[in-house]
Amino acid sequence: MTTVTLNGLRTIPAKYVPVLVTAGLFVAMFVAGGIRYEGFASGQVILNVFIDNAFLLVVAVGMTFVILAGGIDLSVGSVVALSTMISASLMKGPGWPPYLVIPLVLLIGAALGLVMGYIIHAFDIQPFIVTLAGMFLARGLCYTIGTDSIPIEDPTFTAFAQTRIDLFAGLWISPSVIIAAVVVLVAAYVLHYTRLGRSVYATGGSEQSALLMGLPVARTKITVYTVSGFCSALGGVLLSFYMLSGYGLHAVGMELDAIAAVVIGGTLLTGGSGFLLGTVLGVLVLGLIQTVISFEGTLSSWWTKIFIGLLLFVFILLQRLFSARRT
Amino acid sequence: MAVPAPILLMSGIGKQFPGVKALDGVDLRLLPGEVHALMGENGAGKSTLIKVLTGVHPIDAGTIELLGEPVAFGSPLEAQGAGISTVYQEVNLCANLSVAENIFVGREPRRWGRIDWPRMRARAAELLARLELDLDVSAPLSTYSPAIQQMVAIARAIDIEARVLILDEPTSSLDASEVEQLFRVMRTLKEEGIAILFVSHFLDQIYEISDRMTILRNGRLVGEYLTSELSQVELVAKMIGQELAALEKLHGEAKVFDRPLLEARGLGRAGAIEPFTLTVHEGEVVGLAGLLGSGRTEVARLLFGADHASTGEVSIEGTPVSLRTPRVAMNHRIAFCSENRKSDGLIPDLTLRENIILALQATRGWTRPVPREQQDELVGKYISALKISPANPEHLVRDLSGGNQQKVLLARWLILEPRLLILDEPTRGIDIGAKTEIQRLVAQLSDGGMAVLFISAELEEVLRLSHKVGVLRDRRLVAQLPNDDDLTTDVLMETIASGGANGGASGGGAE
Numbered sequence: 001m002t003t004v005t006l007n008g009l010r011t012i013p014a015k016y017v018p019v020l021v022t023a024g025l026f027v028a029m030f031v032a033g034g035i036r037y038e039g040f041a042s043g044q045v046i047l048n049v050f051i052d053n054a055f056l057l058v059v060a061v062g063m064t065f066v067i068l069a070g071g072i073d074l075s076v077g078s079v080v081a082l083s084t085m086i087s088a089s090l091m092k093g094p095g096w097p098p099y100l101v102i103p104l105v106l107l108i109g110a111a112l113g114l115v116m117g118y119i120i121h122a123f124d125i126q127p128f129i130v131t132l133a134g135m136f137l138a139r140g141l142c143y144t145i146g147t148d149s150i151p152i153e154d155p156t157f158t159a160f161a162q163t164r165i166d167l168f169a170g171l172w173i174s175p176s177v178i179i180a181a182v183v184v185l186v187a188a189y190v191l192h193y194t195r196l197g198r199s200v201y202a203t204g205g206s207e208q209s210a211l212l213m214g215l216p217v218a219r220t221k222i223t224v225y226t227v228s229g230f231c232s233a234l235g236g237v238l239l240s241f242y243m244l245s246g247y248g249l250h251a252v253g254m255e256l257d258a259i260a261a262v263v264i265g266g267t268l269l270t271g272g273s274g275f276l277l278g279t280v281l282g283v284l285v286l287g288l289i290q291t292v293i294s295f296e297g298t299l300s301s302w303w304t305k306i307f308i309g310l311l312l313f314v315f316i317l318l319q320r321l322f323s324a325r326r327t
Numbered sequence: 328m329a330v331p332a333p334i335l336l337m338s339g340i341g342k343q344f345p346g347v348k349a350l351d352g353v354d355l356r357l358l359p360g361e362v363h364a365l366m367g368e369n370g371a372g373k374s375t376l377i378k379v380l381t382g383v384h385p386i387d388a389g390t391i392e393l394l395g396e397p398v399a400f401g402s403p404l405e406a407q408g409a410g411i412s413t414v415y416q417e418v419n420l421c422a423n424l425s426v427a428e429n430i431f432v433g434r435e436p437r438r439w440g441r442i443d444w445p446r447m448r449a450r451a452a453e454l455l456a457r458l459e460l461d462l463d464v465s466a467p468l469s470t471y472s473p474a475i476q477q478m479v480a481i482a483r484a485i486d487i488e489a490r491v492l493i494l495d496e497p498t499s500s501l502d503a504s505e506v507e508q509l510f511r512v513m514r515t516l517k518e519e520g521i522a523i524l525f526v527s528h529f530l531d532q533i534y535e536i537s538d539r540m541t542i543l544r545n546g547r548l549v550g551e552y553l554t555s556e557l558s559q560v561e562l563v564a565k566m567i568g569q570e571l572a573a574l575e576k577l578h579g580e581a582k583v584f585d586r587p588l589l590e591a592r593g594l595g596r597a598g599a600i601e602p603f604t605l606t607v608h609e610g611e612v613v614g615l616a617g618l619l620g621s622g623r624t625e626v627a628r629l630l631f632g633a634d635h636a637s638t639g640e641v642s643i644e645g646t647p648v649s650l651r652t653p654r655v656a657m658n659h660r661i662a663f664c665s666e667n668r669k670s671d672g673l674i675p676d677l678t679l680r681e682n683i684i685l686a687l688q689a690t691r692g693w694t695r696p697v698p699r700e701q702q703d704e705l706v707g708k709y710i711s712a713l714k715i716s717p718a719n720p721e722h723l724v725r726d727l728s729g730g731n732q733q734k735v736l737l738a739r740w741l742i743l744e745p746r747l748l749i750l751d752e753p754t755r756g757i758d759i760g761a762k763t764e765i766q767r768l769v770a771q772l773s774d775g776g777m778a779v780l781f782i783s784a785e786l787e788e789v790l791r792l793s794h795k796v797g798v799l800r801d802r803r804l805v806a807q808l809p810n811d812d813d814l815t816t817d818v819l820m821e822t823i824a825s826g827g828a829n830g831g832a833s834g835g836g837a838e
Contacts, residue, residue, distance in 0.1 A: 015467065193441040195433065198424070202432050205421035212419040213483070214404045215433045272423035 018266025019278040021318065025311075026281055029288050037295040043171050049287035054176035055080070055238035056257055057283045060265075061187045062231025063258040064279045065224040068191070070204040070271030071127040073225060075116065075134035076232040077254035079109050081247070082138045083236020088150035088246025091157060098157045106233045112138065113229020117222035127225075135255065142248030149247040152240060161241035176238045183234065187227075188276040200224060204271025260308055261286055264315050285311070334359050334394060334522045335380075335411070335491050341388030342372075342379055342546075349375040353389075353548045355541050357491055357522035362513060364533045364554065365526050367543035368566055368619045368784060373526055376543070377493055381406040381413050394490075412484035416496040418476045420483070422469035427451035429468050430483045454482050458512045474505030478512060485516065492516060493524045498532055510536050528620040529801060530559055530824065542566060559824035560817075563618070567786065567820075584608030584794065587645070588778045589661075589747055591630065594639035600625040602638050603804035605797060607747060612769060612779045614793030614810075616786055616819055622802040623782045624666055627749045630780065631663040632656040657690055662740035664733075666751035666782075672736045675725035679715070680706045682724050683738045690743065709738035714764065730761025737765070741772075748772065749780045754788060766792055786816045798822045 034041025050057075059076050066073045083105045090096045090104070116134045120127050152158065164172045191197035199220040202210040211217050239250060265282030267274025289307045293299050333356040342350040350372045357363050367373050379386045382400030391398050393409060400406040403413065420429045427448045428435075435442045436450065451464040460478055468476055477497055484492055494513075498506050513523055513536060527533055533540065534554060542549040542565050549565050557565075586609045595602030600622040607613050615623045628634045630641070632650035641650055643659050650656050653663070665672050673682055683706050688697055706720045713734040715727075724735055733753055740748060750769070754762040769792055773779050783789050789796055790810065796819065798806040805826050808814055 013466075189441075195435060195437075195442070198428060198432055198435065198442065202421045202424060202428075205423035206419075209419040209421050212403070212415070213421075213433055214407065272421065 015273065016275075018315075018318065019275050019281065022265055022278055022281040022285060022315075026285050026288065029285065029292065033288070033292050033295065037292075040291075040295055043169075045291060046284075047167075047171055047173050047177070049284055049291060050177045050180070051174050052242075052290075053283050053287040054174070054180040055235040055242060055251075056254065056261065056286070057180045057280065058183050058231050058238060059235035059254060060258045060261040060279050060283050061183055061276065062228035062235075063255075063262050064265075064267060064274065064276055065187070065191075065200060065227045065231075066127070067259070067262050067267055067269060068204045068271055068274055069200045069221060069224045070207065071120070071221070071224065072131065072259070072269075073113075073116075073228045073232075074128065074131040074255045075112070075138055076228060076235070076258055077251045077256075078135045078138035078142070079112055079229060079232035080236040080239055080251040080254055081142050081249070083109060083233045084240045084243065084246040084250050085142045085145045085150070085248060086246070087237060087240045088152050089145050091152055091154040092150055095154075098154055098160075102237055105237060106230060109233020109236070110226050110230040113226040113232070114222060116229070117225030120225065121218050121221045131225075139248065145246075145248075147248065149245050149249075152244045152246065157240075158244060161244060174241070176241050179234070179238060183231065184276060184280055191276055196220065196223060201272055204273075206272075257286065257308075260312055263319075264311055266315075266319075268319060331358055331360075332395070333357055336392040337376075337380065337389065338392075339389035340376065340379060340386055340391075342375055342384060343387050348546055350379070350546045353543065353546070354551075355380075356551070357524060358539070359490075359520045359522050360517050361538045362517055362523045362525050362536050364537035364540040365524055365543070366533065366540050366562065366566055367549075371543040371566070372546040373543060374495070375546075377413065377495060377524070377526070381411060381493065410488055410490035411493065412489040412491070413493040413495060414477065414480045414484050414497055418473060418480055420468055420476060420480055422467065422476075424468060425465050426455075426462050426468055426471070426479055427464040429479055430454060430486060451482075454486055455479075457485075458482055458515065472505070474501045474508060477501065477505075477509065481512060481516075485521070489521060491522050491524065493526075495526050496528065497525075498527055498529060506532065528618065530562065533562075534559065560820050563820050563824050566618070567784065584611045588643065589630070590642050590645075592640055592642075594629055594636050594641060596625065596629060596634055597637045599634065599802065600629065601803045603797075605804065605807070607778045607780060609746070609778055610773050610776045611795065612773045612781055612793045614789035614796040615780065615782045615799060616789045616796055617799030617823060619784060621799040621823075622804075623799050624751055625802070626797075626799070626804070627663060627751050627780060627782060630656070630747075631661055631749055633663070654689075657686070657743070660743065660746045661749065662686075662743055662745035662747070663749040664736050664740055664751060664753055666755075672739075673724050673732055675723070677724060678721045679710070679724055679727070679735055680720035682735050683709060683720075683742065686739045687742050705742055706738075709741060713738055713768065728761075730765075733761065733765065737768070745777065747778045747780065749782075751782045752784065753781075754783060754785070762788075786819050790814065790816060790819070800826045 030041070030046070059080060063073060063076060086105050086108065087101050090101045091098065112134060116130050119125060120130045160175060163175050165175065165178070166172045191200065199210070199215050202213070202215055203217050203220050207217055240246060243250065261282035262279050263269060263282070264285055265274065265278030265280070267278055286308060290304050293301060293303050335357040337353070337355040340350050340353045353372065353376060355376065365373050365376065375384070378384045380391065381403045382405055383403060398409060400409065421432070424432060430451045431447050436446045437443055448464050455462055455464065458478055458481065460475070462471065462475065468479060481492070497509060501509065517523060525537055537554045539551065540554055540557070541551045542562070544566060587606050588609045589607045591603065591605045593602040593604060603626065605613070615626060617623050625634070629636050630650070632653050632655050635651070640647055642648060648659060680702060684697055684702050691697065703720065710718050710720065715731050715734045715738070724732060727735065737753070753765055766788065769779055769781060781789065781792055793810050796808045796810055796814065797804055798808065798819065800823055806822050808822070
């Protein structure tokens, strides 16, 4: 079997290499930051990356499902924005309570994903174009609700959003991090220990073969877009916690951040290969770049984009190398 | 000898596709513990028979009985459920998943709803051990060779309590030792009482592994035979058929060919055709004979530049040339009428005139359109010369009969006044009248000095037209026989069946 020898110590299966590379990159960035900046090498810095990117992590989990199955979902950023907008407007206008608003928003997101998945399957259309249409639709719907930012002032909602969960030694996290962690664990279980998860991998590997092997390809494809829609809506709710507002211009370009995180995490864009842990690491790397740049102080924030761009190039080339070696 | 009750019995199977009778009154029985070969040329109905058996297509007539019970499957899944598993030519597995997963995906052993990975790996290893394979079942399938992947596909197929295993050309991409391994597995399964239906174009393999065979021709049953009682020559004769009435040889006395037009030396393409050496002279008709899949079309495609040669060289009138693309070949005035006139040649929604003028226009380039008067004149000339009917240049090609479509395709290339005309199965599927007209035309053209490479599955036709016959078998040019009085269809068949090993009548090998 294909293995890579690391310093001759032990061999590791080739499929884990991309994830390990990302993990190594994360550790290297953290160590370098710790040497260069005072106060960088603390646990809270990493926890802050989680706190600031919990919504992206949840969205990227949904994206991982879609990409593993060989698809792509461009609508996630718009669905996130739509979710913040619906949450804020329903709580502000008619004054609905959060425990009614949040399930409704999750349902809407999942339904949008379901419809897109159904169209992709039933009419055999490229996922790219269908979710592009979904992206415009959801973004446009935001502005039919309102063109301005809507603040969220519901007391329960804001109290939950501002809760600090104290860990040991003065470290703390927000409730959003716990929600994101639960999503990651459930998703990892589904992908590795259920038939649905293995069908996702098989469909991404070869849709034609999966069909001939008698797998429910249609159901799998529709399910992954539904999962992605649900995750986007949940990401939108977490972003509402973070921003305490709903706005049609929230999460512009987040679909691309999510795709970048998945790819940096070692998942092949062609589908069928990758791990959820890689996606978590991908989000952490993206978040840590932002942290480094804010510690640097003199660099403006668009340097984040430059670094993400460079990293993506490197990782795409790495993927190419690995897939070339396999064949 | 007592014959056990068949596991599967198909009788009087008929299947009609729009315009074609694909199967007509075909019987097939599979006995337990036997390898049964399904023989016939391409288009004889083998794939259709497998597809109606596995539920891809419904049958129009006849009955299928499995263990004495009448069955009708709506999908391959249902057939699988009943114990009829199929392994296709292409490995239909997911190379990104592990070996164990490929065997079990979709029916993984589970415990409390979660996949029981240790048990899955153990069962996969057990199953593979039954096939005498020792693999790392947690390694991705992509790390193994196509042969091993084929075995894994078989392991997946037999795990579903298979009673009937259909192997549709499983050996076409395997090398000799891999084939040997597959055969060992097949013998093991046979001993377990599984009935195996085996399809292959390689006659040697059929004779090595099969016990019994059913031969189809043109969608009809030729018969069921014991492999040990049917010689290879008889088999080839039954597959090709000898229904065509013997016509006179079209060529009179033997001509002398001393002006080589095209010479191919060691020309070959890995995986398609082994290196061959062939010379075509001016005014000579060279026939290519061999079963379908023996490499006839591959030779033609190489000479036309439609495929890249991996070895060897070509020279035209003594000058070495590189036939990289069809355009280069056309510049050297080589024309190629492809085998599949519907998909590769004619454009059904254009008129007769537009189709005929196409190649001429292509050589001139789009900036210099052929003037309309010239078009009408040329098209009119060839319509009458080839007796194309209806003789209306503005008729849509789609509505023409097969024979007339073939003539349109011929006319397209003849306009270019080629020096070498390659005809791949020009007479297949057309009626006898059009057939003889096309044959007569080929004879006329060669008398006029044009060289013709003529490919046909019908040996009589090849014999009648050719001055020299090249025999292909298993992607190798095994013999080149001058067409003299000693050469008969029997000799040709003998050469095809024996692979030129016995030398044929007039000696084999390159000239």
